[in-house]
Amino acid sequence: MLLRWTEDPSKFEGKKTITPPEIKFIQDELMDDFFIPVVESSGLSGEDGPTDEDMCLVEEMIGKIGDAENLIITDPARRPWNASCKDHAKRVAIVAREIADQLNFNPREFFIRGLVHDIGRYASHHPWIHAAAGKDILNQLGFSSKYCQTALNHAEAGALLFGATPGNWDKLSQDFNLLAEANKVSLADAVLAIADMCQKAVEDPPGSNNFKSRFADPMEGVFTSGLRRLTQKQKELVKNIDPLCIDHWGLREVYRTEPRIGMSLGLCWLLKAKLAKQGVVFEGVIERAEEALRGEKV
Ligand SMILES: [Fe+2]
Ligand SMILES: [Fe+2]
Numbered sequence: 376m377l378l379r380w381t382e383d384p385s386k387f388e389g390k391k392t393i394t395p396p397e398i399k400f401i402q403d404e405l406m407d408d409f410f411i412p413v414v415e416s417s418g419l420s421g422e423d424g425p426t427d428e429d430m431c432l433v434e435e436m437i438g439k440i441g442d443a444e445n446l447i448i449t450d451p452a453r454r455p456w457n458a459s460c461k462d463h464a465k466r467v468a469i470v471a472r473e474i475a476d477q478l479n480f481n482p483r484e485f486f487i488r489g490l491v492h493d494i495g496r497y498a499s500h501h502p503w504i505h506a507a508a509g510k511d512i513l514n515q516l517g518f519s520s521k522y523c524q525t526a527l528n529h530a531e532a533g534a535l536l537f538g539a540t541p542g543n544w545d546k547l548s549q550d551f552n553l554l555a556e557a558n559k560v561s562l563a564d565a566v567l568a569i570a571d572m573c574q575k576a577v578e579d580p581p582g583s584n585n586f587k588s589r590f591a592d593p594m595e596g597v598f599t600s601g602l603r604r605l606t607q608k609q610k611e612l613v614k615n616i617d618p619l620c621i622d623h624w625g626l627r628e629v630y631r632t633e634p635r636i637g638m639s640l641g642l643c644w645l646l647k648a649k650l651a652k653q654g655v656v657f658e659g660v661i662e663r664a665e666e667a668l669r670g671e672k673v
Contacts, residue, residue: 393453398498400447402512405497409439410516425483433490437464440497455500463574464490469664471570477655478562488525488567491518495526506530525567532642533568536560557645562653565646572643573661 393401444456451457468489475485495509509526528535537556647657 391453392499392501393448393455397447398508401443401497404443404446405440405512406515409443410436410512424481425487427483430483430486430490433487434465434468437461437490437494440494444497455505456497460493460496464493466664466668467492467567467570467574469667470573470660471566473660473664473667474566474570474650474655478566478650478653480563480566484521485563485566488522488563489570491522492525492529492567492571502530506535521563524564528564529567529571532572532639533560533564533646534639534642536564536568537642537645553641553645557649560646560649562650565649569643569646569650572639573657 438461440456441454441458441461444454445451448454468486471485471489472482476482491509491513493505493509494512495505495507497512498508499505506527506529510523513523513526531539537553537560651657
């Protein structure tokens, strides 16, 4: 699917974006000097499960994005791949592996999906642009389609999985039968979208790499993270909504006043419900991920 966006990306990023020639330079640098040697020596292009060595190779590869970007973009404030991106990728990888483990999915594969989900951030911080760029570069590198789809589909709480495109967010909240759409989402895509949202929710503020908030249930974190931007009255309204009740009047109030947050929360809830139905227990996921990160049990 070709994604098109009409908004100026710099409006979203709140800073001057890097130019298409700069993006191309970074991409060439990554492809020629950093990525190709890694991919050539791994089994990531095939359908066989990845090895422990592949996990290390991909982690190494993600670590090089900052190096390539620093070479080409001298002003740190302009770099879309900032200091927190590598850490975020690893944390999402660990959370994704925690959830995948409960579903008896291949934990190594999900660790790698987490590592690469934001690889497109070398080009832009913009949700739709980095998702499309990530899919493209993984495709060019010969990663198998599951990794490419992860990069594309994780953005905006998995909005693309529900049929959203940059131009039809409003339509998504009005016309779509979200429960029916949620049924069509693959469990693998749901795991990655939720792992990304869980991780963002414990960063305070989101994207800052300051991990202040701790939640027994990461979804509570997603909820609270979204709520930060609401007024006190709105917070009261939505405090006790049944997460699975997408049509609750209080949630509608959030949609009415903060459609973007309301929709992200709604999509998170639907994906969480989907995974919970398969037996995933969210309690303790973030704590175990933190422990794994401290002990480097990767
Ligand atoms: Fe992302
Ligand atoms: Fe992310």
